[in-house]
Amino acid sequence: MNTHEQEAIFRRWLDAHVGLMLKIVRGCAATPADQDDLFQDVLLQLWSSIPAFRGDAKETTWIYRVAFNTALAWRRGERRRRIGQETLVKYDPAPTSHPGHADALSEPEMVAQLYTAIRELPKLDASLALMHLDGLSYQEMAEVLGISVNHVGVKLNRIRRQLAEKLKGVRNEL
């Protein structure tokens, strides 16, 4: 694969799937600085992975794998210095949650609460929760994680309960 092809794929993925990447980044890193740091790492790994992409896996499966693996390898304490660096991606920060106003939550606030709850989960569970919320099938989730479909089902039942528990302070009906 030459550089032009790699660049074309990278641009296409960036255009089509940046939302997916940002969801994963926000689900794994809490502060905007950490999110920015992780997002750049994800992009770097994605760029490096393109020559190995043969189209056997779906693009989204590939991107989930790269992003999750990068997020798991990423450590807050090892942040590289980015002082004086131009901001290359500008996006509105995720809304903050207000647990006290359970019945009057807007969609962004519900999403913010989900992010907070997901970040409190163990890493594997957080990965599954993110994919489940995105509506991936059990088969797709199993492919990303390398586990059986049955295993995904068992884990998701528990994760839904855990998420419900964490959100209980806000929504008792879950």
Place this chain on the structure above:
Amino acid sequence: MNFDDYQKAWQAQDSRPSVALNADALLEEVRRKQQGFRRMIFWRDVREVGVAAVLVPVFIHSGLTVSWTLHLAAFGCFVVGADMVLDRRRQKRKTPDVHASLKEWAATSLAEVNHQIWLLQNILWNYLLPLGVPLFLFFGWCAWSLPLPIPARVFSFLVLSGFVALVDVVLYWLNQYAVRKGLEPRRQELAELLRSIDPEQPGAGIKSGKPLGPLLLVVGVCITAVILHHFLNAQG
């Protein structure tokens, strides 16, 4: 309101949530970082092997002018450097693929961390003693050549060797500190992740054997060289 409402809210996030991308600059930055990463890996390798590569000719030259025993120090440096290069090449093939499934990635990463821990825990056998043994021999030769009574020669040997031993102790401690602070937490994190992915297939543990190859090679060559030297001197 139930989980599905939350899921709907989640999926209602704009697929491009108020994001402004400068694709050209971003691409340039990614390329720059990849080059920087490659440079970093290259210089890390150069740094690690470079010390040995610089010391080999230094010891060879010193062996010609000061004492033949320093040729053994050159050999020790060569063995350590070669061992580093071979290990790096072997491990390169086992580097985890970032696009592998999470289970594969975690298992390979755990094996990689385990190997790093094993290397650092055994730095005494891998690096310090193969370099130290020829130096102790050199100090022994220096002390023995001094026109002093035997107790004074022994004392000189202990002082000189003690300095090298002290440096080795500090290096050993620094490496064990790196294992405790950096690698061990990472290992536990990955092992826990693997257990959560597949409780019936826990990742491999750290190897228990000691890497005695370089040390045995250096000690063997040192003993042979001393015997040969003694034999040749006796011949005339």
